[in-house]
Amino acid sequence: MMGNTSNRRAFLKKTATTAVLGGGLLASAEPVAASTQTIKIKGTGSYDIFVNDPNATKQDDVEDDDMIDSDPNKSILDGSVSGDADTYDFEGQVTRLFLDGDITVVVSDPNGMNRGGRLDVQGGDGAYYLVQSSESMEEQYDNLESKDAVDSDGQHCDGHLDGLDDTDSYYLDGTIQAVMVETDSGGYDSVRIDHNL
Structure with missing residues (x-):
């Protein structure tokens, strides 16, 4: 289980470059100026990540069995990683995450600004989480x-x-820059993160 100082420092160091960018991981559900940004999911486990862009796309490192489900208002990035990384491009903001395993999510070139609000982290029996904000x-x-x-x-x-x-x-x-979650391997609950503006 995470929580030791050296792993935490490594996570913060890896995501530090994102902190200087003016965007958001869990930013407003309302799109700001449209420009492409990248979300990278690393580690071991499964994920469902909601973005308010119906046209999200996979990069070449995403396996065929990882899917994007879209409707007119959003895309759901649905997949898993096993020591590798999955990368997607999208416009808009990330509005919800369900994470299970030892997973780090980082948004590069974020384009949305969060106007502030309540952040709820729920579930994940025995899980550890860390959220970085701008x-x-x-x-x-x-x-x-x-x-x-x-x-x-x-x-x-x-x-x-x-x-x-x-x-x-x-x-x-401000803006959420990155999220890291480690769930208990014996647990059955994923971690749910919602940003309520």
Whole structure:
């Protein structure tokens, strides 16, 4: 299970270049100026990632059995990674994630700005999560346990989940830059992340 300082520092270092970009991982459901951005999913596990672009596309590193389900308002990136990386191009923003396994998600060249709102992290019995933001995050809600917190820099929150009934909520200004999740291999729950503006 993640949570040790060296792995956490490695994650933050890998995603640091994204933090200087003015975009968002879990940004507003309303598209801003349309420009192509890239989302990369690395690690081992499965994912369902919702983007508010019905025309998302796979890059060459995505296997044939990883799918994109689209309707007029969104695309759902549905797949798995096993030590490799899957990369997609899209316009708009990421609005929801379901992650199961040891997975890191990073948006490169993000184009959307988050106007702030409640971030809910739920499920994943025994899971660890870390979320990186471009601006400040706050503990405004009364549903955090002692192991869930915003770091002293005010731009990262991390915590552990105890199953479907456990929701950790934070208020944030700015843009979510990256998400990392590690779920318990014996658990059955994926981690769900929603950004409610």
